[in-house]
Amino acid sequence: MLILCWLLHCLLLLLSVAFFTLFERKVMGLFHNRLGPNKVSFIGLLQPLLDAFKLLSKQSLTPLRANKFTYHISPHLALVLSLFIWLTMPTLYMMVNMNYSLVMFFCAGSIMVFSVLLAGWSSNSKYSLIGSLRSVAQSISYESVFSTLIVLVLILIMSYSIRSSFSLSSALLIPVLPLWLICTLAETHRAPFDFSESESELVSGFNTEYSGAYFAFIFLSEYTVLLYSCMLITLLFFSWLIPHTIFFVIIGTLFMSFIFIWIRITFCRFRYDMLMMTSWKVLLPVTLMLFVCYVPVLL
DSSP states (O other), rough: OHHHHHHHHHHHHHHHHHHHHHHHHHHHHHHHTTSSSSSSSGGGTTHHHHHHHHHHOOOOOOTTTSSHHHHHHHHHHHHHHHHHGGGHHHHHHHHSOOTTTTHHHHHHHHHHHHHHHHOOOOTHHHHHHHHHHHHHHHHHHHHHHHHHHHHHHHHHHTTOGGGSSSSSSGGGGGGGHHHHHHHHHTTTTOOTSSSOHHHHHHTTGGTTTTOHHHHHHHHHHHHHHHHHHHHHHHHHHHTTTTTSHHHHHHHHHHHHHHHHHHHHHHHHHOHHHHHHHIIIIHHHHHHHHHHHHHHHHHH
C-alpha cells in the first residue's frame, strides 16, 4: 500500500512539474506583454504533455569520447534524488512521518550536486565541465550559509521534523526568510544565480551534451526540487499564517512559485565573482549576526 501511494505521489508530482512549466511560461508572457503558449488545445493546456512526448521520443545521442557509464547514470541519479527528498515532506495521505526530515533534506540536497558534477565531467565537453565546476563551487559556497540557517531553524522549532513547524513558533522564522530565499535560489540554480546553465556563456551549461529523455530527466529533477523548495518555505515560514490543510499549502506553494518566477523576470544574472562575494562577504556574516541576535530568544 505504501509503495502504491508513493508511486501515485511521484506520478502526480511529475504532472505538477509539467504544468508548472506552463504556469511559468504564461506568467513570463504576461510580464513581457505577450501571450505565451496558447495554440495547443484550450489556452495551451496540452502544451506540457506534448513537450514531454517530444523530448521522450527524441533519440538520445552519446558523445563519442564520453565516459559511458557515468554519462548514462547521471540523469537517472538526479531524478531519483529529486523524488527521494519528497519523502521528507509531511502529507495528509502518506503513512510516513520522518522524525529527522529536515536533516534528511539537507543531506539529500548536498548529494544532488554530484549528479551535476558527474554529468559535466562525463560529457567530455568544455562547456559541460565549466558549467559543472561552477555549480559545485556555487553549491559549496551557499551551503555554508544554508547549513547555518538550517541549524537556526532546528533550534527555533526545537525539532528535526518539518511537521513541528506547524506552530506559532514558526513566526519567529520570518527574519530568516530573505536569507533562506536567496540560498534556495542559489542551490536550485535559478536566476539570477543560474551560472551552471547560463545559455549566453556556456551554450547550455552542464547538460549541453544531453538530449531526448536524458535532457527531460535533468529538467524534471530541477523543477521537482524547485517545487519542493516552494512547499518547504510555505510550511516552515507561513504555517502559522494559513490553515493546515492541503488546499492552503498548495496555494502557498503556487504563490512562492510565482515569487521565484517574478525574481527570474526582474533580476539580471550576477557576475560570478559577485556571486562568491555575496556568499562569503555578505550572507555568511549576516547569518552569523542573525544567529547572535536570536540568542536572547533562545535563552
